[in-house]
Amino acid sequence: MLEDDTNLKEVLTNETSEKEAKEKTPLNSTSPDFLNEIQRENAENAEEETLNKKREEVPMMDYEKMTLEALTKELKRLIEHEKITSIKSHIEAIKKAFDNKYSQEEDEKRELFLADEDNEEKDFYFSLPIRDEFYKAYNHYKQLKNQYQKQLEQELQTNLKRKQDIINEIKNLVSLGKDDIAWNTDTLFRKFQELKKQWYEIGAVPREYYDDIWNNFNHHTENFFDYLSLTRDFQKIDFKHNLEEKNKLIEKAEALLNEADPQKAFRELQLLHKVWKEETGPVEKEYREKLWEQFSSITKKIHDRRQAFLHQLEQIFIDNKHKKLGIISQIEEITSQERNSHSDYQKAIQQINELREEFKKIGRVPQEVSEEIWQRFVLAIRAFSKKKNLFYKENKKIHNENVSKRMELIAIAKANKDSSDWEVTTPLIQKIQEDWKKIGAIPRKLSNELWEDFRTACNHYFDRLHQERRKQNKDENSNINKKKELLDELKAFLLTGNREEDIKVLENFQEKWNHLGSLPEKLRVLETRFNKIMGVLYKKLNFDKKEIELIKYNSKLDRLPEGENALLREEIFVRKKIEDIKKNILQLENNLQFFTNIDEKHPLMREALKSIQEEKDNLVIWEEKLKELHIHESKE
Structure with a gap:
């Protein structure tokens, strides 16, 4: 020893x-x-x-x-x-x-x-x-x-x-x-x-x-x-070696103070502590406290820097949490709003998609709330989708009804596209066009197809109508000139005194006039002049008022458009005229009761009786017109 x-x-x-x-x-x-x-x-x-x-x-x-x-x-x-x-x-x-x-x-x-x-x-x-x-x-x-x-x-x-x-x-x-x-x-x-x-x-x-x-x-x-x-020599050698190793560890720890990544610096420091404890022995007493305090001081600085970094990172995660919760709240707010149209839902879908993308771009949130926030986000998206899908499902029935309505209008348009009853068909086509505008939305994949069918049928009819009108206008201009010439001939005609021959001439004038068709509204004055001249000539031939009116009426019947609708409308008109005259006669006769203490020679009484007779004469004429109408209908 x-x-x-x-x-x-x-x-x-x-x-x-x-x-x-x-x-x-x-x-x-x-x-x-x-x-x-x-x-x-x-x-x-x-x-x-x-x-x-x-x-x-x-x-x-x-x-x-x-x-x-x-x-x-x-x-x-x-x-x-x-x-x-x-x-x-x-x-x-x-x-x-x-x-x-x-x-x-x-x-x-x-x-x-x-x-x-x-x-x-x-x-x-x-x-x-x-x-x-x-x-x-x-x-x-x-x-x-x-x-x-x-x-x-x-x-x-x-x-x-x-x-x-x-x-x-x-x-x-x-x-x-x-x-x-x-x-x-x-x-x-x-x-x-x-x-x-x-x-x-x-x-x-x-x-x-x-x-x-x-x-x-x-x-x-x-x-x-x-x-x-x-021996002291072994001891000094061991102490010296351990001192060198501990100083190296301190130098390495100091170098970690300059490491940019606090997380990496802390992990490296862990390894240095492991080596300090497990792989380096004791040093001389005078260095022990000093070395440990130096190493601990550096350790505290690195630890504090890491804690600050983690706190900053935690704050970022918290900010991200609030951002994500804000987006979820916006989605929930959009879901709570009521929408009644396809366009409104399309706008909402676009908003939801934009919020969804914004949510994806936000970084991590605190681990303890990560799953909770994700589940709330998923539920918010699903709630909107459920409400949206319910809207479209409920509207499917309405869409189907709208499709049926449009199909009915298309059927009407196709059934009448070749009709030549212009007076009846034109307002009908115009009406179904207005009805089409009033029908609600239908699925987009059918909208263009149905519209094209409807539009094609309507355009086909109106193309024919415009072509017919152009033809009528051309014929009408020609007939107007011919009617003016015929009117001039009638003005120049003089009765010969031979009643039968004169009647044939007048009938020939009437037939030619009727054959030239109707006049436009602005030239109806020509019709009035013609009828007036004809009336004067027939009167000269001793025709009474009723006969003259029936001649004129038969001329009118000859000019009516072909088809039952024109005659039916004329009959309705005549019957209404007869009813109105009867009511006037009844009213005038009731008024006579107010004339007391006066005889038939009194001017007022004479005027009242005259009005009643005129109405009765008119009634006879219109009843005769109705008979002529029935005769005309039987010929048809």
Whole structure:
């Protein structure tokens, strides 16, 4: 034994106790929070940091903004090129983004499907090949993860066994030094250093043995030093080496203060703390407190910067949460509004689609509300879709009724498009055109087709009508000139005195006049002149008023348009005229009762009796006209 063994033992014992007091404090609830946090995460990650399979930093992308194809491609890339231990959080974030995006696309397709009236009785089915491709890759990742976990468990158990063997070897060094002279101090120390090196090269052990195995190792290390009582030279060499290593760790920690990524700096700091605790030994007493305070001070700065970054990130997530909730509220507000037309719903659909795209562009929200917000968004979209689909479903019946109404009008237009009864058909076609405008909306795919059928039938009729009118106008202008010439001939005609011959001439004038057709309203004065001259001539031939009126009426009947409607309207007119005359006669006869104490010679009485007789004469004439009308109808 060397004479300074006792001092060395004291130094090593103090170093160990202080090291335990300060470097093991993360397991003590009374230590600073930033040290507790580092120690806890180191303990949790120890199982994955074995056999040089430590986690590597993999950048976290904004997966929520990626397409289904991009997410699948990134999933495959991570599985193929990155370590399984480094991509767990990435894989789960990708899966969540994929499921959300796929569900959203499925909802959109369902809306379009249900909006199509032809699909009401069909079952909705949606599937994209990209989903099978994605989950094939994801299941492959789970298989690899399970394989790695089994391998990791085996390796952790192997590491535990090897470390337990090393502890036993260190424990046996004391016995070797006592029983075998070949094991001198130098030999024992070199063997200890070799075992210590092997210890640190072995990876982690199962988490439940983490503290026990370290405490056991430290305990037998202290026992070895108690027995060994190293010389000052060995002690100084060991202290010097440990001082250099701790200063290097401090330098590395200081360099992390300049790292732009606070998250990366904190992860690197975790590794430095692990090395400080597990891979560096004690230093001389005068440096111990100073080095630890320096290392702790840097640790606090990096921890504080990370906390500030996380707080800032959390605030961004909170802002995103409020933005998304605002969009959801807008969707719910749009859904609550009442709409009664297709155009209103088209505007609302456009607004919903714009809000949906805006929602997609907003970044992440706090994890604890992420699923809740997504579900509320999905429910808001579905509520709008349900209300919209209900509107279109209820309107389908109205649309079908409108289609039937339009089909009826098309049938009327086609049935009358070749009619030549212009007076009856023209107002009919005009009426159904007005009715068409009053009919409500119909499905767009039928609207143009039905309108084209209706328009074609109506245009066909009016093209014929305009052609006929052009012809009539041409004939009418020619007939007007001929009627003027005929009127001049009539004016120049003189009765010969031969009554029968003169009547034949007048009848011939009347026949020619009738044959030339009707006159336009503005030239009806020619008709009046002709009839007046004819009346004068017939009167000269001793025709009475009734005979002259019947001649004129028969002339009118000859000029009526062909068809039952014209004769029917004329009969209605004549009968109404007869009824009106009878009413006038009755009224005049009732008025005679007011004439008291006067005889028939009184001027008023004479005037009243004259009016009654004139009305009776007119009644006879109109009754005769009705007879002539019946005769004319029988000829038809």
